[in-house]
Amino acid sequence: MSCPNSVAVKTLNSSLDRLNEAQWYVQLMQEHYHCAxxxxxxxxxxxxxxxxxxxIISMEIQQHKDLNLWYKKENKxxxxxxxxxxxxxxxxxVVHQKMLETASKGTVGFTRGKGIKLGIGQDINPNYDSKEAILNYISYAAKDVDFFGILYTEEDGGGEYTCVQREWRLSNFPDTEITTLCAHAWESVAKLLIDVAKQLGAxxxxxxxxxxxxxxxxLEIYNPAWIKEQLESAKKYHAAQNT
Known part of the structure; x- marks a missing residue:
């Protein structure tokens, strides 16, 4: 006698694989959170x-007429x-070859361990990496002064580092971070897939x-040596522009 779980896995093998692939893409989003x-x-x-x-679920269960009808209703x-x-x-x-439009906001500041301690909130161009936000502030500070004191150029033993805090959004849900939306979508389709498996006895x-x-x-945290290098470079650039 076949094990119901094994039967369900065999029947839904491709959709289960694609579900895992979808999860991996969200993990990639997090891995590259600061690379636009x-x-x-x-x-x-x-x-x-x-x-x-x-x-894929629909294709995998097309031989199960009653289950397919139930599935279409649940998916709708x-x-x-x-x-x-x-x-x-x-x-x-995306399918119609248009670039997906996203939005992002962030804070340029400093961190000590966890979370941002002090910073300046701003919109960050969704086509730019987070690093561009700190480079813009460095350019500003090089012309005038690091008014907020967020550029850490030395390891002082206090565990404080310059950072950018960033969050991605989609226009229709401006108050919800994108990977949170993705989690909702993934868990929704995962539930539907498991419900199909349960209908098969799993x-x-x-x-x-x-x-x-x-x-x-x-948070993207920056090495003090890199901050120092960029600040000195920006000061030289602005000095050259004023001569």
Whole structure:
């Protein structure tokens, strides 16, 4: 007698694989959180792969007529979720060869261990890496003064470092960070996939997206030696412009 779990895994093998692929793309988003292009590429791939999960499920269960009818109804209901509906539309934008539009905001400041201690909030061009934000502030400070005292150019033993805190957004959900939206979408399609497996007799649990807390990825911390090098270079540049 076949094990129901094994039967479900065999039947849904491709959709389970694509679900894992979608998770990996969110992990890539976090890995490249401060690199604009790589972050956007990973997001686009996530949107594509999550939609493909539901398409693959439909193909995998097409021989199960009653289950397929049930699945189509459940999937249609899932798309009533405003987050799911919006992300699916963003995937279609990517498919039609338009660059996905994102937005980001951040804070240039300093950190001591965890979190930002003091900084200046600003919008960060979504086409620019986080490093551009600190370079802009360095250029400003080189012309005048580091008014906020956030440029740490020496290791002073206090554990304080210059940093950029960044968060990515999508226009329809300006108050929610993007990987949080992705987690919602991933767990939604994962639940649907597991529900299909349960219909096939499997005894599976509902998974959670395996990603790091946003607090662990939103900070990019800069080596004091690099800050010093960039500050000295900017001062030389501005001095040359004034001669």
């Amino acid at each position: 292009e790589k972050f956007r590429w990973a997001l686009s791939s996530f949107l594509r792969s999550t939609k493909e999960v539901s398409q 209901e899932r798309h009533k979720d405003p987050i799911i509906s919006y992300l699916v539309k963003q995937r279609d934008v 005894d599976f649990f509902y998974p959670k997206l395996d990603i790091r807390p946003i607090e662990e990825v939103e």
